[in-house]
Amino acid sequence: MNEQLASAIDKTMIRSTPFDAATLLLVNFKNKVPTVLMGKRNNRHSFMPNKYVFPGGKVEQSDKKVNVGSTLNIVVEEQLLKRTRNPSPIKARSFALAAIRETFEETGLMLGRKNIGTPPLIPNTTWEHFSTFGIFPCLDCLHFIARAVTPPEYPKRFDTRFFLADVMEVGHSIDFLTTPNTEFTDLIWVPLQQAKTLDIPSITEKIIEEAEIRIASKLSPFLSVPFFYKKRNSFVRELL
Numbered sequence: 448m449n450e451q452l453a454s455a456i457d458k459t460m461i462r463s464t465p466f467d468a469a470t471l472l473l474v475n476f477k478n479k480v481p482t483v484l485m486g487k488r489n490n491r492h493s494f495m496p497n498k499y500v501f502p503g504g505k506v507e508q509s510d511k512k513v514n515v516g517s518t519l520n521i522v523v524e525e526q527l528l529k530r531t532r533n534p535s536p537i538k539a540r541s542f543a544l545a546a547i548r549e550t551f552e553e554t555g556l557m558l559g560r561k562n563i564g565t566p567p568l569i570p571n572t573t574w575e576h577f578s579t580f581g582i583f584p585c586l587d588c589l590h591f592i593a594r595a596v597t598p599p600e601y602p603k604r605f606d607t608r609f610f611l612a613d614v615m616e617v618g619h620s621i622d623f624l625t626t627p628n629t630e631f632t633d634l635i636w637v638p639l640q641q642a643k644t645l646d647i648p649s650i651t652e653k654i655i656e657e658a659e660i661r662i663a664s665k666l667s668p669f670l671s672v673p674f675f676y677k678k679r680n681s682f683v684r685e686l687l
Contacts, residue, residue, distance in 0.1 A: 500648065513577075516560040520587055543586045566578045594606070
């Protein structure tokens with residue numbers, strides 16, 4: 448491959464459109480000091496190997512088709528759709544559902560409610576497990592606390608919506624063992640302040656700070672949501 452072609456490919460990667468993604472901060476408020484669930488990313492990953500992060504990942508098509516046990520708070524839905532391409536209620540809902548699905552895939556914890564029927568089966572997807580255990584995902588329990596876009600210089604980029612939920616909203620869990628082949632090789636519950644001392648991406652520290660602000664405000668849905676992105680080589684914190 449000649450240098451000119453390689454340069455062109457590099458520029459294409461740098462300018463790539465970020466994938467829509469979602470992340471969930473699952474918080475345990477039972478103790479005096481709240482703790483949050485974090486996982487250590489497998490060292491096989493090209494994107495942030497060995498870093499401690501919150502469960503999350505890309506939005507999938509199946510996330511647009513799931514029946515839910517409760518809908519998004521209208522304020523949360525409006526915030527999710529600000530500065531979003533092709534905004535729609537289904538798109539807002541897909542962000543929330545992606546966070547719930549990814550959390551189950553990476554931790555075995557299902558956020559949702561039982562005893563309200565059996566969710567329709569969505570074959571060959573993670574949502575099959577929710578149907579099996581009669582769990583309808585709950586969206587009214589999700590607090591939208593931040594949004595961040597991976598800087599342009601990264602070859603893999605995500606436009607991530609960060610949610611926070613109380614662990615008491617987990618309707619079912621399955622045994623989940625971390626292995627050398629799983630997404631996370633370690634899962635820990637850690638106080639928010641202590642989480643900042645782990646090997647975490649810089650944006651994760653910012654999100655933890657936003658979570659602390661939300662918790663101090665008793666999770667008010669009326670706080671403005673920060674949007675982090677890079678502009679002219681500087682990080683910007685804009686309010687949605």
